[in-house]
Amino acid sequence: MLNTRGLALEVRLSAYLDGELGDQERKELDDLLTRSDEARHILDTLKSGSAFGNTAFDDFLKDPVPLNVVRRIKQGSASVSPATERVVEARTSAARTKIWPRALAASLALLLVGGTAGYIIGSKQVIDIAPAQTATAVSRGWLDEIADYHRIYASQRDHMVELDSDEKPQIESWLNASVGVPFRIPDLANRGLAFQGARLLVVQGKPVAQLMYRDQEGDVIGFCFLRNTENTTVTDPKEDIRDDLALISWKKPGASFVIVGPSSDASLQTIAADIAQDI
Amino acid sequence: MRSAVEQNDFRRDLVSLLPKLRRFALSLTRNAADADDLVQEACERALTRHHLWNGEGRLESWVYALTRNLWVDEVRKRKVRTGAGLVDAGEHDELVVDASGEKAVFASQVQAMILSMPEGLASVFVLVNVEGHSYREAADILGIPIGTVMSRLSAARIRLAAMMNRTSERRA
Numbered sequence: 001m002l003n004t005r006g007l008a009l010e011v012r013l014s015a016y017l018d019g020e021l022g023d024q025e026r027k028e029l030d031d032l033l034t035r036s037d038e039a040r041h042i043l044d045t046l047k048s049g050s051a052f053g054n055t056a057f058d059d060f061l062k063d064p065v066p067l068n069v070v071r072r073i074k075q076g077s078a079s080v081s082p083a084t085e086r087v088v089e090a091r092t093s094a095a096r097t098k099i100w101p102r103a104l105a106a107s108l109a110l111l112l113v114g115g116t117a118g119y120i121i122g123s124k125q126v127i128d129i130a131p132a133q134t135a136t137a138v139s140r141g142w143l144d145e146i147a148d149y150h151r152i153y154a155s156q157r158d159h160m161v162e163l164d165s166d167e168k169p170q171i172e173s174w175l176n177a178s179v180g181v182p183f184r185i186p187d188l189a190n191r192g193l194a195f196q197g198a199r200l201l202v203v204q205g206k207p208v209a210q211l212m213y214r215d216q217e218g219d220v221i222g223f224c225f226l227r228n229t230e231n232t233t234v235t236d237p238k239e240d241i242r243d244d245l246a247l248i249s250w251k252k253p254g255a256s257f258v259i260v261g262p263s264s265d266a267s268l269q270t271i272a273a274d275i276a277q278d279i
Numbered sequence: 280m281r282s283a284v285e286q287n288d289f290r291r292d293l294v295s296l297l298p299k300l301r302r303f304a305l306s307l308t309r310n311a312a313d314a315d316d317l318v319q320e321a322c323e324r325a326l327t328r329h330h331l332w333n334g335e336g337r338l339e340s341w342v343y344a345l346t347r348n349l350w351v352d353e354v355r356k357r358k359v360r361t362g363a364g365l366v367d368a369g370e371h372d373e374l375v376v377d378a379s380g381e382k383a384v385f386a387s388q389v390q391a392m393i394l395s396m397p398e399g400l401a402s403v404f405v406l407v408n409v410e411g412h413s414y415r416e417a418a419d420i421l422g423i424p425i426g427t428v429m430s431r432l433s434a435a436r437i438r439l440a441a442m443m444n445r446t447s448e449r450r451a
Contacts (some may be wrong), residue, residue: 002414002425014433018407020414046433049440050408056389056439057409060302069319073293073326266291 001025013043017050070264071241115221142251143258145203147242150260151211153199155218160214161197171198175209180227181255185211186275191267192216221261221268223275228256237272248272252279289329292338294320299410303343306401307350309394317353321346340412347402351422357445392442400435403428408436 001022004012015021016029032039116242153160163171168185176182178200185195193213201208201224215221225229228251237250241263249258257279259272300321304314325332325342332341393401406417407428414432418425 002429004429007426007429008433010437014436015414015429018414018432020355022430045440046436049436049438052443053393053404053435053439054409056393057302057306057405059390061298063298065297065301066315066319069315069322070294070297072319073290073297073322111401216419235347264294264297266294271449 009039010042010046013039014046015045017043051119060210065264067241067243069262071239071246073266129185142203142206142208142226142256143240143247144242146201146208146210146222146258146260147245147247149201149203149224150220150245153210153212154222160220162199164197165195167197168195171211175200179207179209181209181225183209183225183279186223186278188213188221188271188274191271193221193271193273196220215265219262219265221257221259221265221271223257225255225257225279229254231256237269237276239269250276252276289332290326293325293342296339296342297322299339300342300346302409303402303405304346304350305394306405307347309396309398309401313353317346317350324349337416340409340416340420343406344422347421373419389442389446392446393439396435396438398429399423399427400438403431404435404439407432 002015002020002025004021004025011023011030012021016026019266021029029039033043090252114135163174172183172185175198185198188195192215194215196212196214198209198211201210203226206226208224209222213221213223230253232253233251234253235251237248238261241247244263246261246263246265246268247258248271249256250272251257257272257276259268259275261268296325297318301314301318304317304321305311308314308317321342324345332338402421403417404413406420407414412420414425414428418428421428
């Protein structure tokens with residue numbers, strides 16, 4: 001315990017307020033406070049300053065944390081210097097705005113070349129090219145739509161899902177039949193996630209299963225998948241960020257999967273890895 | 280060598296700590312841009328050195344101390360570059376008031392007001408009054424004597440009380 005004798009009264013009373021003083025000194029100040037208006041006034045001032053500061057500093061916790069920091073921690077890429085990374089990100093961002101017209105032009109050119117070539121070679125090849133182009137468009141856009149759906153449904157208190165968690169057998173048979181991807185509802189209780197239920201989404205004309213979980217902090221984590229007959233390979237989970245949401249997506253022959261949740265949730269990668277192993 | 284699970288747990292804990300770490304960084308830098316840079320650098324450092332974290336005590340104390348050390352280094356570098364610049368309060372007996380115009384950065388005038396407190400007061404206040412660290416822990420994190428923690432804490436409380444009174448008068 002501290003000895004504050006000889007220090008300014010406000011310093012002693014401040015330590016008294018924090019319970020940092022020994023019994024004897026605390027009693028000494030108790031006595032002083034019963035006798036001295038000035039001491040009581042100082043103590044009241046210290047208390048009101050504490051309360052005001054607590055409220056003000058608590059408000060800082062509501063400020064958003066830098067997304068790039070969250071992302072880097074989750075991905076564990078600690079080798080990049082912050083200054084370099086910021087520059088790289090700024091360039092990437094600037095470049096992205098300039099590149100898309102070129103990309104669009106290139107896509108149109110490819111489409112034209114492909115279509116023309118297909119026309120020249122024969123109608124069968126034209127049909128072969130079209131699904132590949134469609135698949136590319138779907139794989140680029142479906143994560144954005146999943147993020148949009150998640151933002152809407154995760155905030156629904158009473159209507160987050162179509163079928164509740166107590167209807168697991170119905171959910172499995174319904175979504176198996178509707179989506180065309182055989183699955184069992186993953187049990188993520190060991191990850192602190194409680195299954196809430198499921199709903200069927202439509203993303204770019206395709207049925208998508210959406211299973212919803214809630215973690216111990218109340219955040220909602222979604223697990224979505226759709227049939228993707230064009231895909232014949234297995235890919236490792238990779239992370240995409242859409243503002244406040246992180247999407248960990250991967251593919252298996254015939255299907256695409258994604259875990260979606262708050263970008264600040266560092267466990268999403270592990271959850272995705274667990275599911276990818278089991279499903 | 281730590282297992283992948285331990286590494287993941289560490290990352291998760293670090294992400295959970297970010298709001299509080301940013302607040303602590305703000306209390307050191309009193310400037311949002313510097314605080315964000317400092318948080319980023321502190322997290323990089325924590326990730327590369329997390330094998331040094333022994334898992335005992337509070338993770339935040341270890342990360343805070345690391346953050347504070349980085350800020351002291353940064354202040355020193357700026358001092359060398361500019362010949363003066365910012366000075367870490369831990370190295371000076373006299374406190375310096377930063378009159379930078381950070382108010383525009385913050386939506387809340389109160390936040391701007393408390394960040395305009397003399398250097399060294401906000402960080403002690405955050406550690407002890409807001410987050411409940413003991414005087415000893417705060418002294419260790421900030422690398423200052425306990426006596427300095429005590430005097431800065433009482434000074435911070437009195438200043439905050441005065442700010443509260445001014446805020447109340449403006450509203451009246």
